[in-house]
Amino acid sequence: MTRLFPKAWVGTMTVGTIAPASPAPNNFRQRYERGIQNLKALGLKVIEDRRVFAKNGHVAGTVGARVRHIHDLFQNPxxxxxxxxxxGFNSNQLLRHIDYDLIQRNPKILVGYSDVTNLHMAITKQTNLVTFYGPAIMPQFGDFGGPIDFTLRNFKKAFQPIPIGSLPVSEVFTEELLPWGTHDSRPKQMQPNSGWIICHEGKSEGYSLVAxxxxxxxxxATRWEPIWQDKVLFLEEEGQSTQITDRCLTHLENIGVFEKIKGIVFGRSYGYxxxxxxxxxKRILRRFGRRYKIPVIANxxxxxxDPVLTLPQLIHVKVDTAKQDVAFTEAAVVA
Structure with a gap:
């Protein structure tokens, strides 16, 4: 597999921020600014661009403005x-307008999750750039006191020119959602983490696809649909249900995805x-694992x-349920 690797985070690095979908930075400026200050506390230099505060109805500015912002950051040396x-919900509005050749000529670390899945899938498909499914400025860096140590430690580790190795399990997690702007002035309450759930046993290896x-x-059925062959799917949801998960996985089955993939790793979710x-x-995931003889892990x-790992796309990964091990075996960045 031909891939394009961004440069590692070494010393002081300059960071640009984008709002590709939700206008939340406009709605909760204090939360966004707190996230920026917590990034700066890591020794990162942040470009403060007022374009992230744009609002155009339910999105963060016009399609053209959001695309230009992305282009400007990628071509900024x-x-x-x-x-x-x-x-958010609408970063897919941008995909037809992005200059993927520009991104390919200027590879950089790109981090985000949730609706940013659209950007991950489009950019990796069109450029082979390794991108990162990880924390965002407002949900994690904007927390009171900054990100949970587990989140921060694994965020830093992902951008070093060495393999991430075996994924750790956080000792604690939280399901507490503090309303932004009114009640997010204290740390969230944590609870013990019971660990991973083995839904179907097995051992395999492939390349990461995180979404x-x-x-x-x-x-x-778009030009940005992933190449499924030999992928280990890292899948997660927010506030969905077993019905929705079953429906989505069944659709993947109906289009032949399960004959091609090597395993599933499912994230823990708020409000599931x-x-x-x-x-x-567990029963739903086990059904697909048993039917296609692939390892499946959840939670x-x-x-x-919260907390969260930072996971790279397109990186070789081994899954071994007997050892309860998911290991990334190669670096996701270059020195």
């Missing part, structure tokens, strides 16, 4: 990392709903959860 302020499941569905206690997520720390 001082910028080494681009981080999304937040996700929000319902957003991933938006790419199917089990519609019928006899059919929990992993990424996506709409």
């Amino acid at each position: 001082e910028v080494g990392m681009i981080i999304s302020a937040i996700g 929000n499941l319902t957003t991933l569905m938006m790419t199917i 709903k089990v519609v019928d206690s006899k059919y929990p997520l 992993v720390d990424f996506g709409h959860s």
Whole structure:
């Protein structure tokens, strides 16, 4: 597989921020500014661009303005990392207008999750650039006191020119959602983490594809649909239900994805709903794992959860449920 690697985070790096979908920076400026200050505390130099505060109805500015902002950051020679302020619902509006040749000529670290799945899928498909599914400015860096140590430690590790190795399991997590702007002036309450759930046993290896499941569905039958062959799918949701997950996975099955992939790793999610206690997520995931003889693991720390890992796209990964091990075996950046 031919891939394009961004440069590692070494010393002081200049960061640009984007709002490709939601206008939340406009709606919750104090939260956004706190996230910027927490980034600066890491020794990062942040380009403060007022374009992130744009608002055009339910999105963060016009399509043209959002695309130009992305282009400007990728072609800025001082910028080494681009981080999304937040996700949203409509970054797919940008995909037809992005200059992928420009991005390919100027590879940089790109970080985001949720609706930013659209950018991950389009950019990796069109340029082979390794991008990163990880924390955003407002949800994680904007937390009171900054990101949880687990999030911060694994964020830094992802951008070093060495393999990430085996994914750790956080000892604690939180499901507490503090309303922004009114009640987010204290740390969230944590609870013990029971660890990963092995839904179907197995051992395999492939290349990482990390996505929000319902957003991933938006790419199917477009030019940005992923190449599924030999992928280990890292999938996550927010506030969805067993019904929706089953529907999405069944659609992937119907278009032949499960004959091509090597495994599934499913993230823990805020507000996930089990519609019928006899059919929990584990049972649904086990059905697909058993049918296609692939390893399936759930309750992993990424996506709409807290704390979160930073996971690279297109990187070789090994899954071994007997050892409860998911290991990235090659570096995602170059020195």
